[in-house]
Amino acid sequence: MELLERSATMTGHEEPAWERTRIRVPRESGTFLIRPEPAVIVRCVDKLRDNSELPDASECRILDSALSGFRASARSEVIAAASRWTSELLGRSIKIPEAVSLIMTGHQPELFHPGVFAKNFATSQLASRSGSVGLNLVVDNDLMASTRIRVPVGDRKRPSFSTIEFDTSRAPIPWEEACVADVSLLESFADRITETMGFWNVEPLISDFWPSVVTKARESFHKTQNASLTECLTAGRASLERKLGLGNLELPISRLCETNAFRSFAVHILLRAERFRQAYNQVLGEYRRVNRIRSSSHPVPELVLQNGWCETPFWIWGADNPRRGRLFVRLDGEALKLATSPDSSSIVHSLNLRSNASSDAAAAALQQLSEAGLRLRTRALTTTLFTRLCLCDLFVHGIGGAKYDAMTDRIASRFFGVKLPDYLTLSATTWLPIGEPHSVTPADVSRLRQMLRELQQNPQRYLGPDLPDDAQLLVTEKINLIAQQHADAGLASSGQKAFRGQKRYRRFPEINRQLAQRTVPQRKLILEELTQIEQSLAANKVLTSREFSFCLYPVESIQTMISGLKDRLAR
Numbered sequence: 001m002e003l004l005e006r007s008a009t010m011t012g013h014e015e016p017a018w019e020r021t022r023i024r025v026p027r028e029s030g031t032f033l034i035r036p037e038p039a040v041i042v043r044c045v046d047k048l049r050d051n052s053e054l055p056d057a058s059e060c061r062i063l064d065s066a067l068s069g070f071r072a073s074a075r076s077e078v079i080a081a082a083s084r085w086t087s088e089l090l091g092r093s094i095k096i097p098e099a100v101s102l103i104m105t106g107h108q109p110e111l112f113h114p115g116v117f118a119k120n121f122a123t124s125q126l127a128s129r130s131g132s133v134g135l136n137l138v139v140d141n142d143l144m145a146s147t148r149i150r151v152p153v154g155d156r157k158r159p160s161f162s163t164i165e166f167d168t169s170r171a172p173i174p175w176e177e178a179c180v181a182d183v184s185l186l187e188s189f190a191d192r193i194t195e196t197m198g199f200w201n202v203e204p205l206i207s208d209f210w211p212s213v214v215t216k217a218r219e220s221f222h223k224t225q226n227a228s229l230t231e232c233l234t235a236g237r238a239s240l241e242r243k244l245g246l247g248n249l250e251l252p253i254s255r256l257c258e259t260n261a262f263r264s265f266a267v268h269i270l271l272r273a274e275r276f277r278q279a280y281n282q283v284l285g286e287y288r289r290v291n292r293i294r295s296s297s298h299p300v301p302e303l304v305l306q307n308g309w310c311e312t313p314f315w316i317w318g319a320d321n322p323r324r325g326r327l328f329v330r331l332d333g334e335a336l337k338l339a340t341s342p343d344s345s346s347i348v349h350s351l352n353l354r355s356n357a358s359s360d361a362a363a364a365a366l367q368q369l370s371e372a373g374l375r376l377r378t379r380a381l382t383t384t385l386f387t388r389l390c391l392c393d394l395f396v397h398g399i400g401g402a403k404y405d406a407m408t409d410r411i412a413s414r415f416f417g418v419k420l421p422d423y424l425t426l427s428a429t430t431w432l433p434i435g436e437p438h439s440v441t442p443a444d445v446s447r448l449r450q451m452l453r454e455l456q457q458n459p460q461r462y463l464g465p466d467l468p469d470d471a472q473l474l475v476t477e478k479i480n481l482i483a484q485q486h487a488d489a490g491l492a493s494s495g496q497k498a499f500r501g502q503k504r505y506r507r508f509p510e511i512n513r514q515l516a517q518r519t520v521p522q523r524k525l526i527l528e529e530l531t532q533i534e535q536s537l538a539a540n541k542v543l544t545s546r547e548f549s550f551c552l553y554p555v556e557s558i559q560t561m562i563s564g565l566k567d568r569l570a571r
Helices: 002-011 038-050 067-090 114-130 183-198 206-224 229-243 260-270 273-291 359-371 380-390 399-416 442-457 469-493 502-543 555-569
Strands: 031-035 102-107 133-138 148-153 160-165 249-252 309-318 321-332 335-339 347-352 374-378 394-397 423-429
Touching (some): 038 394, 067 249, 067 380, 102 114, 114 423, 114 555, 148 183, 183 206, 206 229, 260 309, 260 380, 273 309, 273 399, 309 380, 359 374, 380 399, 394 399, 442 502
Parallel strands (some): 102 394, 133 249, 394 423
Antiparallel strands (some): 309 321, 309 374, 321 335
């Protein structure tokens, strides 16, 4: 109750009590993680038609705008931007029906696993049910860590992981700055995937959408001599989704951060950086205590205040040097200084902004920032804080995002004084159809290793009744030694002086060693079985992996997942 009482005094209304985060991925193929229960989600989605305002939002303002009006204009601006970008991406006009609400999700533009893909399906299905717009945020402000995906190789008995590249490897940079480096590698990717999966008798759906990826790359090269990896990969996935009956809009974070709505939101926080930092760090500290986290960098680092410079929840970098930097600010009269460290020598820009700046002033100031070649982008928690506060009525999270959005709820409550719209946690597990897993478990390994220990420590139990005389003498000697040991233990417990029996203790291992020599055949059989089971367990890690890219699956597997998810959400 201590945390609940403290938060109530700060905001004037109670927050829900902290609970330790316990979210686990679905393990079996064809299963889903959906929180809250589908019936609760359906009721929530049905209420979206009413377009009700956020609770406690009447006193909240973003710069000079009331939150209610700000949300309406921000949503219209972002939907229009997403409609334009999606139309450009797919090469055809995307018509958006009149909608009263917005359902959003998001992920990096990578070739992710079906569990992430399930969020897009759910967003589209729930939006269609409620007459809403579904929008997928392409998180291109995150670092592109790899240009390859894992694939299964070998056979069912001894499968293993390998990798196939879709472009040349490079040092990690933000996705929005990543361009296609090797067109021939990109163009041959689908053929290499198809050949690899052919050994498993799987026809991967990559052939259904990779031509769109290649076409987008060629068109971009023809126009500008560059092709954005984000645009190419998103064009392919979005075209596949439309073949599967989905209708979400797409919008990269890089485009979202260039809207006037985001610029007003960002300036609102930058001008109040120290107060935001206090709320942010307080919530982070509570989250760590509740979840027993000792790391100073997990789930996110604290925002620091040093030398008058206050760290903010944004990234900044230059187009000519795509290395993300933390953004520090200091208000100096009518100028807001921006720096990449708490040091005046790292100043990258100065914004002409007063502490009571208007939305128009914010838009103009950050437009100048963009024109100077600087990228102001959200960090993880700020992305969902902006989208849930200013745009959407429901956010569909995966497991990673949902673990931390309890913090976002409290930051919004303490800094903005409002309760954010709900979020849905959703993921799925679908195994590649490359063979049924072997019927073994780690318990089988434990059982066999225990038998090996028994063969070493109590070999007499496995020798049978018909023993040669010399072996029978060893067994009898061991029985007598055990009886002496028990007798000595009894004397010691009654306070009498016991024989220490050092010679006896040295004799036990020698007897066991000699008897164990007669169990070599049993030991060999157990070791062979143990090797087979461990090999099967290693194989199961490949056969039951949920981390393979969706592009490796046959279209039937993805359609089955969509159908199962639709049934679950309809309950």
